[in-house]
Amino acid sequence: MVYLQLDELEKFAKKNHIPIMQKEGINFLTDYIKKNNIKDILEIGSAIGYSAIKMALVCDDINITTIEKDRNMFNLAIENIKNFNLENRINIILNDALEIDLKNKYDLIFIDAAKSQYIKFFEKFNKNLKRGGTVISDNLSFHGLVEDDSKTKNRNTKQLVKKIRKYIEFLRNNENYITTFYTLGDGIAVSIKKAN
Numbered sequence: 001m002v003y004l005q006l007d008e009l010e011k012f013a014k015k016n017h018i019p020i021m022q023k024e025g026i027n028f029l030t031d032y033i034k035k036n037n038i039k040d041i042l043e044i045g046s047a048i049g050y051s052a053i054k055m056a057l058v059c060d061d062i063n064i065t066t067i068e069k070d071r072n073m074f075n076l077a078i079e080n081i082k083n084f085n086l087e088n089r090i091n092i093i094l095n096d097a098l099e100i101d102l103k104n105k106y107d108l109i110f111i112d113a114a115k116s117q118y119i120k121f122f123e124k125f126n127k128n129l130k131r132g133g134t135v136i137s138d139n140l141s142f143h144g145l146v147e148d149d150s151k152t153k154n155r156n157t158k159q160l161v162k163k164i165r166k167y168i169e170f171l172r173n174n175e176n177y178i179t180t181f182y183t184l185g186d187g188i189a190v191s192i193k194k195a196n
């Protein structure tokens with residue numbers, strides 16, 4: 001039953017060009033959550049709630065806070081979360097992530113929102129990550145353009161590619177984290193906060 005519902009979400013996203021996580025990426029993310037016994041998750045960028053639902057389904061004592069700034073997406077996410085009876089475990093906030101202040105600390109922060117703002121998200125929510133916790137960032141390949149941007153002539157796209165490259169450098173040079181980059185899905189970084 002749940003599988004059917006998930007399938008419908010994937011189809012809906014595809015049809016409406018909503019950039020939910022790709023199969024490989026979401027499998028990597030849920031495996032990571034399982035293996036590392038992650039329980040408290042903060043997500044930036046809910047869209048229709050697909051990845052939040054997938055993460056919550058890993059284990060029934062996982063709790064998720066997810067932030068979405070677009071009201072239409074937010075409304076769809078609310079509906080989908082209710083359909084999965086996950087409203088007690090997924091707390092969705094309608095706001096720009098850069099405008100809110102959270103007090104809780106999380107085991108995992110999943111960044112999957114506006115690619116131009118990743119450094120800002122990372123710096124802002126660092127204080128909400130437990131020691132030894134993980135930040136996972138999605139879309140660092142940006143359809144392969146980060147590795148080779150000759151495939152686009154669009155100035156805005158090129159600008160965005162520059163920002164993503166900057167973020168990758170930022171992660172590489174961040175002494176408080178150890179980052180590993182994975183080329184699966186649309187490019188994923190796993191940054192583990194040092195326990196000092």
Ligand code: SAH
Binds near residue numbers: 018
């Ligand atoms: N994580 C989702 C996909 C998210 S798509 C999944 O895999 O299922 C990216 C979403 O981030 C979009 O819905 C967009 O509206 C939202 N977003 C972009 N910038 C944001 C910001 N500053 N604060 C909150 N949400 C943001």
Ligand code: MG
Binds near residue numbers: 019112139
């Ligand atoms: Mg993404």
